[in-house]
Every structure is written in structure tokens, then in C-alpha cells.
Amino acid sequence: xxxxxxxxxxxxxILAVMMIVTALGVVLLSNIVYSAFLLGGVFISISGLYILxxxxxxxxxxxxxxxxxxxxLILFAIxxxxxREDFKEIPGRWIRNASTGVVCAGLFALLGTMVLxxxxxxxxxxxxxxxxxxxxxxxxxxxxxxxxxxxxxxxLLMAMVGAIILARRDxxxxxxxxxxxxxxxxxxxxxxxxxxxxxxxxGEEN
Amino acid sequence: MQLQYFLLLAAALFCIGIYGLITSRNxxxxxxxxxxxxxxxxxxxxGFSNFLDPTGIKGQVFTVFVITVAAAEAAVGLAxxxxxxxxxxxxxxxxxNLLKW
Numbered sequence: 001x002x003x004x005x006x007x008x009x010x011x012x013x014i015l016a017v018m019m020i021v022t023a024l025g026v027v028l029l030s031n032i033v034y035s036a037f038l039l040g041g042v043f044i045s046i047s048g049l050y051i052l053x054x055x056x057x058x059x060x061x062x063x064x065x066x067x068x069x070x071x072x073l074i075l076f077a078i079x080x081x082x083x084r085e086d087f088k089e090i091p092g093r094w095i096r097n098a099s100t101g102v103v104c105a106g107l108f109a110l111l112g113t114m115v116l117x118x119x120x121x122x123x124x125x126x127x128x129x130x131x132x133x134x135x136x137x138x139x140x141x142x143x144x145x146x147x148x149x150x151x152x153x154x155x156l157l158m159a160m161v162g163a164i165i166l167a168r169r170d171x172x173x174x175x176x177x178x179x180x181x182x183x184x185x186x187x188x189x190x191x192x193x194x195x196x197x198x199x200x201x202x203g204e205e206n
Numbered sequence: 207m208q209l210q211y212f213l214l215l216a217a218a219l220f221c222i223g224i225y226g227l228i229t230s231r232n233x234x235x236x237x238x239x240x241x242x243x244x245x246x247x248x249x250x251x252x253g254f255s256n257f258l259d260p261t262g263i264k265g266q267v268f269t270v271f272v273i274t275v276a277a278a279e280a281a282v283g284l285a286x287x288x289x290x291x292x293x294x295x296x297x298x299x300x301x302x303n304l305l306k307w
Contacts, residue, residue, distance in 0.1 A: 016215050023219055026238055027226035039238050042219075046245050049212070053256040058266050058273075062248075065273050070241060070280045077234055077284040081291045087231050087298050100228045104221040111217035115210050122209060122257050133263060140267045152274045159278030166285035169292070 012052050019045040032078055040071045057134045212253035220246035233287045233297040237280065244276045 001009075022041035029035050043066040050059035130136055141149045219242060226239035248269045255265020290304075291297055 012211070016211075019215070020218060020222075023222045023242055026242065027222055027230065027235075032232055032234060035235060035238060039241065042242065042245065046249060049215070049249060050252055053212070053252045054260075055252055055256070055263070055266050055269075058252065058269050061270065061273060065277055066241075066245075070277060073280055073284055074234060074238060077237075077287060080288060081234065081297050083295075083297075087300070090300060097229050100225055104225045107224065108217055108221040111220075112214055115213040115217065120209050120258065123260055130261065130263065133266065136263055137266055137270065140262075140264065145267055145271075148271060152271055155278055156274065159281050163281040163285040166282065167288045 008052060012049070015045045015048045015052070019049070033075075036071065036075050036078055039074065040067050043067050043071065054130075055133060057137060209253055209257040212249060216246045216249040216253065219243075219249065231299050233290070233299055233302070234284070236299060237283045237287065240283070241276060241280065244272060244279075248272050 019042055022038045022045065025038040026035045026042060029038070043062060047059045047062040047067075050062060223239045223243035223246060226242065227236055230236055230239065251265040251269050251272070253265075255263050255269075259265060287297065290302060294301065
């Protein structure tokens with residue numbers, strides 16, 4: 001084992017331990033804000049593992065998209081729904097948790113034996129033969145993966161419009177006076193917050 | 207650094223994601239567990255791309271698509287959580303019984 005392999009092994013081990021510990025923290029910690037910050041740790045360590053797998057572009061995209069967009073989005077969602085509520089205790093819930101843990105451990109054992117038993121036909125060529133992965137990914141995007149690439153852009157547009165429509169507050173009904181909403185043409189007509197809560201409580205009584 | 211190492215790591219991350227998906231009661235934590243599972247799949251794809259197909263890196267292309275779908279899923283899922291929170295005033299998964307009979 002020369003020096004490069006040793007460095008690779010040590011950094012891979014550190015990243016693996018960091019990823020597993022932070023993922024367990026995401027699932028097991030009771031404070032949701034700590035979980036959200038530890039999720040960023042999971043994403044960063046996975047990005048380091050991508051660098052160990054000779055994928056520089058995807059590692060950068062992982063940090064940009066997950067840590068920069070998804071994690072911030074989750075933090076904003078936590079801030080918006082941050083009501084410190086104590087969940088009602090449900091009898092027999094520990095049975096559910098324990099059985100889920102047993103099932104997950106069994107699934108991990110199954111996957112682990114499958115991984116270790118299967119004879120993988122590992123390619124003998126060095127992974128470092130591609131010196132520029134961005135050029136190669138771009139070639140794939142515009143030749144044989146052109147249709148999924150365009151569909152992904154349409155999917156992102158649909159997700160953006162759908163998220164805006166879902167998260168927006170309800171429209172003012174037609175009976176309400178709406179002269180103040182017409183005044184600015186760039187704002188969407190929205191119901192005020194207290195009317196929304198009244199509508200929700202009256203809707204629950206039905 | 208072998209292929210099996212990364213596959214075992216991805217399997218562990220996937221199982222942690224499943225455990226969090228089923229047992230957590232906060233709806234935002236469920237979405238975080240889904241992100242963990244998608245990242246486990248991404249790690250699998252990158253491992254296969256590096257060790258089994260190092261010249262034509264199709265696994266990285268698939269990973270980019272999975273990241274795209276995960277970002278869209280996170281946006282729509284959090285919007286759904288916000289809409290449910292406005293209607294029900296709670297984010298407890300045990301009280302979301304809108305689709306139960």
C-alpha cells in the first residue's frame with residue numbers, strides 16, 4: 001500500500017463514520033432543528049465520498065443543490081411550521097419502533113450478504129482515464145440522454161409551479177370586497193391570515 | 207477502497223432512512239428521511255459508475271437526474287406539509303387521516 005492508497009483509505013473511513021453518525025443523528029435526535037443541520041453534514045460527507053469516487057462535477061452539484069437549496073428549504077419549512085407541540089403518546093408505539101428496527105436490521109443484513117457474496121465484474125481499467133468528467137457528462141446529456149434531460153427541465157418547471165400553488169394561501173372568495181387587491185397588478189389576491197384560520201376551523205366542524 | 211465498501215455504506219444509509227421514514231412523527235423529518243434514502247441510491251449509482259463502468263460514466267448522469275427529481279420532490283413535499291399545517295394546525299403524522307376511511 002503506497003501513500004496515496006493510505007490517504008484514500010483514511011479519508012474514506014473518516015467520511016463513512018461521519019456520514020453514518022450524522023444520519024443516525026438526523027433520525028434519532030428529538031430536536032428537529034439539530035436534525036436539519038446534521039442533514040447538511042450527511043450531504044457534505046456524501047459529497048466527499050463522491051470525490052473519492054472520481055466524480056468532481058457531481059460532488060460540486062451535490063453541495064450546491066443539497067446543502068445550498070434542499071437543506072435551506074427544509075430549514076425554512078421548519079421555521080414556518082415551528083410549533084413546539086408535544087405529540088400525544090400512543091400505546092404500543094415502542095412495539096412499532098422495535099419491529100421497524102428489527103426489519104431494518106434484517107434488510108441491512110440481507111443487502112450486506114448480497115453485496116459480499118456477489119462476484120462483481122470490476123473493470124480493470126483505471127477510473128482515472130477520464131480527465132474531464134464534465135465534458136463526458138455533457139456528451140451524454142446531449143446525445144443519448146437528451147429526452148430525459150428535457151423531461152427533467154419540464155419536471156422542475158412543474159414542481160416550481162406546483163409548489164407555489166400549494167403553498168400559497170387561499171384565494172379571496174368572490175363575495176369579499178376586493179378593491180384593494182386589484183390596485184397592484186403584480187400581487188396575487190390572497191386571503192388574510194385570520195380569515196384562513198376561521199375557514200379552517202369552520203371546515204373542521206363539518 | 208473496494209466496491210463492496212461503498213455498497214455496504216449505501217445499504218446502511220438506506221436502512222437508516224427507512225427507519226426514520228416509518229418511525230418519525232414529525233412530517234418534516236419524514237421528508238429528511240426520504241432525502242437520506244435518495245442519497246443512498248445516489249451513492250450506489252456512483253460506486254457502480256466508478257468501478258464497473260469507468261470510461262462511459264453513465265452512473266453519474268443517472269445521479270444528476272436523481273438529484274433533480276429529489277430537489278423537485280423536496281419542494282413539492284414541503285409545500286404539501288405547509289398546506290396541511292395551515293389546515294390542521296399540526297405536523298403530527300399520526301393525525302393526518304385525510305385519506306383514511
